[in-house]
Amino acid sequence: MKTNKRHLIQTILLFTFLAVSLFALGLLAMGAVKRGLFEPPPIDNIYGVWEEQEVPGYMADAFEIREDGIYVGGSIVTTRYNFNGVTLTYHVGQQLYLYTYSSQKLIRDKPAHYRSVFVRK
The missing domain is CATH 2.40.128 (Lipocalin)
Incomplete structure (x- = not known):
């Protein structure tokens, strides 16, 4: 029973991470977030x-x-x-x-x- 619960938590965390990553990539692709946001100033x-x-x-x-x-x-x-x-x-x-x-x-x-x-x- 413990392994099923642990497996469920790992699966939820994995899908959450994937969803947040896809959302961030979507923002970058749409131009909502500047690509040079984290680059040092010239x-x-x-x-x-x-x-x-x-x-x-x-x-x-x-x-x-x-x-x-x-x-x-x-x-x-x-x-x-x-x-x-x-x-x-x-x-x-x-x-x-x-x-x-x-x-x-x-x-x-x-x-x-x-x-x-x-x-x-």
């Missing part, structure tokens, strides 16, 4: 001037990301940076800068004096 989404938030304006950091490098105060500080769609990294001298891209914001993880949030100007 690199050109980070180009621009980024300003620090939640600090007084006179203390706010700002930097610009261009195709050819990272700029601070109008001067280039590095030509080498890496953005993989989630994290931005670069070095200025020996100092590593590490940012996490989330919800159209860059959050500075290193150097971490305090939690720095940057938004594009």
Whole structure:
């Protein structure tokens, strides 16, 4: 009797999984769900001037990301940076800068004096 009940539960779970999968595929086929929903943002989404938030304006950091490098105060500080769609990294001298891209914001993880949030100007 236990095996019949277990077999019934497994069968129900299998058919539920198949129904949900077919429903999801149907949504994709109809275009109701975008195919690129889970893809990282393209690199050109980070180009621009980024300003620090939640600090007084006179203390706010700002930097610009261009195709050819990272700029601070109008001067280039590095030509080498890496953005993989989630994290931005670069070095200025020996100092590593590490940012996490989330919800159209860059959050500075290193150097971490305090939690720095940057938004594009």
